[in-house]
Amino acid sequence: MSPVTLSRYLIEQTRSNNTPADLRFLIEVVARACKAIAHQVQKGALGGVLGSMGTENVQGEVQKKLDVLSNDILLEANEWGGHLAGMASEEMDNAYQIPGKYPKGAYLLVFDPLDGSSNIDVNVSVGTIFSVLRCPDQYLSQNDALNEQAFLQPGTSQVAAGYAIYGPQTMLVLTLGSGVIGFTLDRELGSFVLTHENIQVPQSTAEFAINMSNQRHWEAPVKRYVDELLTGEEGPLAKNYNMRWIASMVADVHRILTRGGIFMYPRDSREPSKPGKLRLMYEANPMSFLIEQAGGASTDGHQRILDIKPEGLHQRVAVFLGSKEEVERVTGYHQ
Ligand code: AHM
Ligand code: MG
Numbered sequence: 001m002s003p004v005t006l007s008r009y010l011i012e013q014t015r016s017n018n019t020p021a022d023l024r025f026l027i028e029v030v031a032r033a034c035k036a037i038a039h040q041v042q043k044g045a046l047g048g049v050l051g052s053m054g055t056e057n058v059q060g061e062v063q064k065k066l067d068v069l070s071n072d073i074l075l076e077a078n079e080w081g082g083h084l085a086g087m088a089s090e091e092m093d094n095a096y097q098i099p100g101k102y103p104k105g106a107y108l109l110v111f112d113p114l115d116g117s118s119n120i121d122v123n124v125s126v127g128t129i130f131s132v133l134r135c136p137d138q139y140l141s142q143n144d145a146l147n148e149q150a151f152l153q154p155g156t157s158q159v160a161a162g163y164a165i166y167g168p169q170t171m172l173v174l175t176l177g178s179g180v181i182g183f184t185l186d187r188e189l190g191s192f193v194l195t196h197e198n199i200q201v202p203q204s205t206a207e208f209a210i211n212m213s214n215q216r217h218w219e220a221p222v223k224r225y226v227d228e229l230l231t232g233e234e235g236p237l238a239k240n241y242n243m244r245w246i247a248s249m250v251a252d253v254h255r256i257l258t259r260g261g262i263f264m265y266p267r268d269s270r271e272p273s274k275p276g277k278l279r280l281m282y283e284a285n286p287m288s289f290l291i292e293q294a295g296g297a298s299t300d301g302h303q304r305i306l307d308i309k310p311e312g313l314h315q316r317v318a319v320f321l322g323s324k325e326e327v328e329r330v331t332g333y334h335q
Pocket of ligand 2: 112114116283
């Protein structure tokens with residue numbers, strides 16, 4: 001049987017599920033950009049792409065050369081096709097306006113161009129996370145600059161989301177709102193090929209992911225839950241748990257989509273004004289959409305992440321996602 005490439009998969013989706021042609025085009029363009037990013041990541045020191053830019057992003061984090069390069073690749077790939085009304089990213093303070101010389105389209109693209117920045121220089125998996133929203137009609141006027149308000153839609157409004165992981169294999173994991181599928185980059189063909197159909201997160205798990213070095217800063221419900229995990233068979237959960245922390249959300253979520261687990265980046269007392277480290281619009285929302293579509297759950301400890309009404313492009317949020325039983329347990333401890 002000939003391989004099902006991403007292009008073929010998307011064309012078949014257009015026929016059977018009425019996926020609009022411009023959404024199909026959008027996903028193909030994002031996938032093409034991810035291939036270009038994979039190519040740069042793979043070159044590493046040989047391409048002179050490692051190390052820092054000496055600049056900071058809107059969050060005050062030092063930008064790596066590959067953060068900026070990946071952002072530029074995504075912008076350039078997506079600005080001319082006529083499928084987008086605007087873009088927003090972790091690496092840009094404000095919404096990106098589609099240059100006036102190009103037509104505008106119906107969608108908004110939001111992304112973390114290279115997630116896991118602390119792993120770039122040490123040759124550990126990193127990735128690109130993206131979310132697709134429809135641009136509300138009132139912001140579609142051709143002449144006005146696109147207002148940030150257009151992006152501030154809850155995660156339930158996403159029409160597609162996914163990530164590319166640049167690991168031992170480059171993969172693209174995608175949802176269009178009816179399940180989750182995974183494609184592996186075949187470097188000989190130059191195409192993403194369907195390798196993982198109907199990805200499901202197991203309901204229960206014995207594996208957790210959290211940065212334990214922040215333990216002393218956590219709130220009481222998280223301390224209680226992780227204490228219980230650590231006491232294993234002798235504790236109230238009567239089960240021994242294993243721990244993994246890659247510090248690339250893409251890689252931790254990919255493992256959970258593959259074999260289950262719970263991922264936590266809770267709010268903590270280091271920066272009391274910020275609810276957690278991860279960003280709602282381009283990290284938590286797309287990952288929550290994927291996890292829910294794969295049968296898992298995702299909350300901020302109090303409510304479903306996808307229901308949160310965003311107030312800012314770079315808003316932060318606490319994240320508990322993965323296997324349903326464990327996410328429900330730790331969410332229950334917050335009530
Ligand atoms: P980044 O977008 O700047 O790379 O930051 C997000 C990353 C996530 O991928 C990961 O889960 C987390 O930060 C790791 O944080 P820490 O270094 O505090 O463990
Ligand atoms: Mg990130």
